[in-house]
């Protein structure tokens with residue numbers, strides 16, 4: 520159960536990591552002035568040939584929609600329009616979304632008009648992952664028009680801004696430690712007119728619970744979360760032991776898959792032979808065309824399924840092993856990573872590590888939850904996201920440590936029997952980033968290698984020595 524749980528969580532980690540990887544690429548594109556995502560309405564993504572004939576993806580003004588977008592900005596900047604009026608007018612003038620193979624073109628929504636009017640892309644600026652870049656694309660409007668439109672929208676907002684949604688990278692992740700309801704953001708205005716963002720318990724606010732959770736400034740929660748990152752770090756030696764433990768688990772799973780793999784290979788051969796017989800029957804006209812087509816389809820489906828199963832079982836968890844490296848490498852200095860991150864990366868980091876963050880109150884000086892409204896100190900109760908639930912579990916770490924100490928003997932014995940096994944193990948430990956380990960394995964003096972060096976090869980001579988001694992006793 521546990522093995523498959525780890526496997527699954529590491530696979531899931533992959534998708535997150537993939538997101539990070541692709542973000543890196545996209546940020547690179549934004550920095551060089553390219554449009555990292557689908558171009559907004561009024562532009563089209565096009566492929567053009569460069570001087571040497573390579574296709575380059577670029578962005579051009581949409582001849583149909585571009586002028587309408589430009590008109591909307593200029594008209595709106597006059598201050599004589601509301602968003603609702605502009606919405607109707609653009610509908611009348613025929614502004615629609617771009618059609619895709621799945622969705623036909625349709626008029627924009629009112630919120631779509633609002634998004635359009637607040638998108639700085641039209642003045643030539645790219646905002647991506649919280650950073651601003653100068654775009655290479657042709658602006659549809661001059662910057663001063665854009666800023667005037669923002670002023671007009673700002674003016675509208677002050678009268679109708681009660682339902683504004685406040686966004687924050689911690690939103691959706693933080694909960695009340697008392698009643699476990701979600702915390703949400705309110706912007707409180709002080710008598711001097713300054714705005715203070717707070718997290719408020721939704722259970723208390725909606726009187727769904729007896730909760731007495733005191734609102735807490737977002738800044739304070741930010742600090743608590745940032746401080747928690749210090750505790751996420753795992754020392755290199757322990758990470759090494761965890762890595763080895765999981766690799767061995769993957770080896771076990773690969774080995775367990777072998778009989779199944781053999782059975783599937785036989786099945787594949789049988790289906791292929793059956794396909795040949797079917798074709799013969801058809802060619803000799805002992806089978807009519809409809810029956811042949813139906814059976815052929817059935818067999819193709821079966822064959823596809825079998826081939827897919829074979830692919831899954833024979834992949835040796837190579838991908839998962841790489842994800843393991845990614846997941847563990849984040850634990851070398853997570854606090855630093857978090858400190859330098861912008862809001863979007865922080866959100867991603869929080870989603871990667873935490874399933875749930877509860878903000879707890881406690882009376883000063885004791886650890887009991889306190890609802891007396893006096894001098895509240897706050898703490899966090901954190902639920903980690905897998906695979907970190909596993910890596911940070913003291914029992915897992917102990918298991919990895921014991922395993923490091925105990926398994927070297929087994930491994931030595933195994934390797935004496937089977938040079939092929941040894942080859943696999945050695946290759947793996949080398950890719951673990953422990954240079955010189957294969958060397959120490961063949962030097963008898965390496966018995967002094969510390970335990971944290973890894974169990975696969977570094978401890979082998981010590982184990983052999985122990986065996987010798989115990990046999991003479």
Ligand SMILES: [Zn+2]
Nearest residue numbers: 695698720730
């Ligand atoms: Zn509450």
